[in-house]
Amino acid sequence: MLRTRGRVVVIESLTELDRRLALGARRLTGWRLTGLDLSGHGEALRVCDTSRSTFVGCSFAPGQAEDLAAHGALVLPGVGAVPVDPHRRTLYTADELYDTADYARSLDARAYAWLQTEHGAEAALARVLHDRAVDDALGTWRTGRSLVGVMGGHAARRGEPDYRDAARLGRLLAQDHVVATGGGPGAMEAANLGARLAGESAETVSDAVTELAAVPSFRPSVEAWVAVARRVAGVVPEPGVSLGVPTWHYGHEPPNVFATAIAKYFRNALREAILLEVCDAGIVFLPGAGGTVQEIFQDACENYYAEPHSVAPMVLVGREYWTHTLPAWPLLRALARGRPMEPHVHLVDSVDAAADLLHR
Structure with missing residues (x-):
């Protein structure tokens, strides 16, 4: 079930985005937009407060992604394969989560992007196995x-x-x-x-x-x-x-x-x-x-x-x-x-x- 109330609003279609914008939505804090072609929505988004919003696996017009990031949005590329080891035996370190200087391509960001875009049974099982493995590692630690x-x-x-x-x-x-x-x-x-x-x-x-x-x-x-x-x-x-x-x-x-x-x-x-x-x-x-x-x-x-x-x-x-x-x-x-x-x-x-x- 997708959350549409509280601190998170999930948008997975341009139809839903256009509907909310037409109703006067201008503060997109907490919104998660996934897999959308936003190249034609540059001006519509520019007049919105996109700070602390998240764009995952979206496509943009030239310069649009950089403009969103400059205004406080988190822009992440899409991720297909499972980015984490569902059977890991140890807890994470900061160096492991921040494995590259570009945060959008780090393990931490890839895992978040994958969570937002992969909703099938196999992805759900991988997440359950991962959390169980982390739980076991924490018990040992x-x-x-x-x-x-x-x-x-x-x-x-x-x-x-x-x-x-x-x-x-x-x-x-x-x-x-x-x-x-x-x-x-x-x-x-x-x-x-x-x-x-x-x-x-x-x-x-x-x-x-x-x-x-x-x-x-x-x-x-x-x-x-x-x-x-x-x-x-x-x-x-x-x-x-x-x-x-x-x-x-x-x-x-x-x-x-x-x-x-x-x-x-x-x-x-x-x-x-x-x-x-x-x-x-x-x-x-x-x-x-x-x-x-x-x-x-x-x-x-x-x-x-x-x-x-x-x-x-x-x-x-x-x-x-x-x-x-x-x-x-x-x-x-x-x-x-x-x-x-x-x-x-x-x-x-x-x-x-x-x-x-x-x-x-």
């Missing part, structure tokens, strides 16, 4: 490790206060645990960065964030975003271990390069469940939006029904944010009342206080 999760918004830009806080949190948590995130940009990237620099000083982390801020977002250029991150990552000869668990469901958001191990899944629902499950040492929830709120209550549901010995701590950072901006805290506290999870849910004002709660 996490053995003997204590994982703590950091959940937060993908929109935090490098150099902003929220990004700096997440980087500091990642460094603090990594002194005692392995940090796990959703593996994407924003707060996720920052936490993986802090964990990677766990053996360095707080000043080194701050300097790294300042250097990254020269390219604050992966829009309009994923290549520039990755290049500066690779420079920062290469400074540390022995990086701290951390995990990223991204998904090609949100393939328009590239994975960050700071996680030393990457469990990338095709199915987002599976990825969400696995990410929460592996964080046995607890989860810190930074300010975020719909996805972070979903993760809070998905984790709360697990803790609500858990045996007392298996309840994992939940720490929400930002008293004003979680009580007024998005008041998840009152409901979480009410849900926990009288349950074994009650003493394990916390609301704090700073990432330092969150790290103190999860200190072993």
